[in-house]
Amino acid sequence: MAFNSYSYLVALLCVVVCYWLIPTAWRKWFLLLCGAAFYASWSPYYIALPGLVGALAWWCARGMLADQARLRFWMRLVIVSALLLLAYFKYSAFLWRTLAGSATQVPAWLAVAMPLGISFYVFEVIGFLVDVKQKRVKAPALADVCSLTMFWPCLTSGPILRFRELVPQLNAARRFDLATAVNGIDRLMTGLVQKNFIANSLGSIVAEGFLPKAAAANSTLDNWAMAVAYGLQVYFDFAGYTNMAIGSARLLGLTLPENFRFPYHAANPSDFWSRWHMSLSRWIRDYLFFPINARYQGAPLPLYASLIGIMALVGLWHGAGWGFVAWGAMHGAYLVLYRVWERVCTGRPGWAEAWLARWGWRVLTLAAVTLAWVPFRAVSLDQSLRMLGSMIAGFDLRLSYNVNSYLVIALAALLCAVEPLLDALQKRLGEPTGAAAALRFWVWRPLAWACALLLFLIFDDRDAQFIYFQF
Amino acid sequence: MKPAATLIAALALSLATLAGFLHGNPFQSAGHALDWLFGAPPAWTQVEHTVQSAEFQEISRGERPLGSLRQLEAGWQRRTGARRVVLIGNSQMLSVSLAAGEPPPQGPEPTYSDLLSRELAARSRNPVLCYRLAAPGMSYTEALWYVLYLSGRPHLRPDAVAIQLNYQSFWNGGVRAGMQELLADEDFRARVEQEAQGQEAYAESFREALAEYRQRSTRVAAGPKPSSPGDALESHVRQVAAQWPPLSRKYAHRDGLLETLYRARVYVLGLKPTTARSITGPRMRRSQASLEAIARLCRAQGTALILFQAPLNPQVDLYRTAEDKSRHEEFLARLQQISGSPLLDWERSIPAPQWGKWMNGPDPLHLSRAGHRSMADRMIRAIDDALRLNAPGSGHGI
Structure with missing residues (x-):
């Protein structure tokens, strides 16, 4: 379910509505479930992998916190395991071809499909363990660590999250905020x-x-x-x-x-x-x-x-x-x-x-x-x-x-060139008040959203995947 | 109002605006506004309502040719004995741009391919069945694609193939998605795969087309067994969305937007269809290699090849330098040598008054009513000549 697909937009709408309707205490678990469902929508075979990596990291973090003397051992254990997993799925075929020659057939047990997002959640887990070692994270819960590796908006291509920037937000009680949602x-x-x-x-x-x-x-x-x-x-x-x-x-x-x-x-x-x-x-x-x-x-x-x-x-x-x-x-x-x-x-x-x-x-x-x-x-x-x-x-x-x-390239380059100017202009104008704010909210914003949706629909190409998905 | 209700209302307003956009045609209106602003001729001079005939034309214009070609195959199978000619070209064969003094159309306007198809088919002695395989911006790689397809179907093999040659088409490349559906024919697919393995400059375009086709057909073939649960869900949501009529027009909106951007290019940047250009590089090589392959194939199979330089508005010169022109002529000479067919140079055959105006300048490519008539007469003579050269008994086409 790619972000630019029809099904994602429908699913997102349902998730957002449910998320704000259910009690706060359930929300973290609900997001964990959504992460699993999102991952399963791509690949049901590898659904357990981000969860398992999260569980392994949690287990080692517990070991590190309980056994300060063997802290480095625990950390190395999980980092090496995670990197080996990444190496097996992502680099084994490449290594085989490099060592045995590009014309050689890669054995079936090495030519496996790479689980989606593995490069990203492996890095998240390594970062989490370094944070535990440096005492930036204290007594993590299993669900919290799995929430990090299975947080669906970042599951496939990042941004690469830190435990300490996501989990406190997941555990905090929040109310629906209009400005945040509009943003x-x-x-x-x-x-x-x-x-x-x-x-x-x-x-x-x-x-x-x-x-x-x-x-x-x-x-x-x-x-x-x-x-x-x-x-x-x-x-x-x-x-x-x-x-x-x-x-x-x-x-x-x-x-x-x-x-x-x-x-x-x-x-x-x-x-x-x-x-x-x-x-x-x-x-x-x-x-x-x-x-x-x-x-x-x-x-x-x-x-x-x-x-x-x-x-x-x-x-x-x-x-x-x-x-x-x-x-x-x-x-x-x-x-x-x-x-x-x-x-x-x-x-x-x-x-x-x-x-x-x-x-x-x-x-x-x-x-x-x-x-x-x-x-x-x-x-x-x-x-x-x-x-x-x-x-x-x-x-x-x-x-x-x-x-x-060449014109398309030039137009895209021009857009890229004026991005900071537009951003600066927006900041300079600031948030309007009174009638201007109402005009912006009820006229310009719906018009902008409708234009964006129109462009999304008319240039829709189901086969065009995100480039970073392959990484 | 509560924050959630406010957001829902804003979203509803956006969706209503979107529905309004989809229902209307904002991009086309913007294009018309530009035309008005820059003094383009009345819209009716660019005739949209042209003759549609499945008997003489591939009516999807390259977007879904398989159905048309199957229909043609059945039709030609019934008409044994008649000679067959296929005309391959770009929008010059499809469009009419009325010249000053020509009255607005009263009904569907015929192009030269329609005129000659009717006249040749109606002959009491030695009727000739003509068929037009044209698409806007057709590349020569696509022309080769079609010729390869025809050569693999016994009932579609023509006695003569007429290829429209015009300098600016050497800048086109690739095989459009619609034409890739011909790969459903296993023999043709095998032939394309063989060509894709080769070293010719067009081989990469064939490989790309095969890859795109496989990607699409994997999903279509999967049907009830999609590649992932998300894929199945997406297919379902798309099916439901397709029920909403305005959404079915989304590609028309895209064309409208691209057309408007094109108009902006012409009006604002002054980069017109009549701007002289130097064509070189990979696309040129691919086009040349495709035409050479067509020539070799026709010659090997005993099909007459009618190579004609497409008429060009005398008010326009598309070659940027003299070197561009001589390079192009050198290639055409080589092509004649490979094919063993003479080149019919009609580049300056239609006088200036028989051309229309397009946007804010002379139309470089699209003929007027009189231009189409004149072109039809020329082409009928060329077809007769070619078929006399390739008389019955010398084998039945490619």
């Missing part, structure tokens, strides 16, 4: 339009432009256009999903962490990662990068190497393929480059503040992020190298596709 519907509608209208429109252009034979014949300009188009498609697709997840949760009175903050407006590579897939960046920062940073403080080379290694692993987390690793490693290299620049600028504040440096980094970041999307989307490393070669060293400005394709 939830706003987010839901925004997500529907981002996915069905924008991302799907870009999807067909990207699909053609990245076909291996087509890509081989693309001009420099075509390759840049396709890379930009894919960057925009991923952004609107994933931001659309996230908006729908956040909107669904808001309708239940729950607040989820944001995942995007105008990423293509980043001032530098480091800033990009504080704006792109923020819940993943936060997880990496807190549970991987901070410990490593603390370990290698004062030793830049090992730190830089580990930074590239971490980002390559982040790439691998996205998918079992060398293209994903290359994407991660490229981002690692960008981050290292920026760190070196920061080091060079230490003691020279004028350099870092110079207009040229600031805008130079902004433009370089945008170009570098766009280049990195090529291996992420290309069918093979060979294709990536060919496209990247043309983008960096070529100068062929022919247009090979219908002019409408």
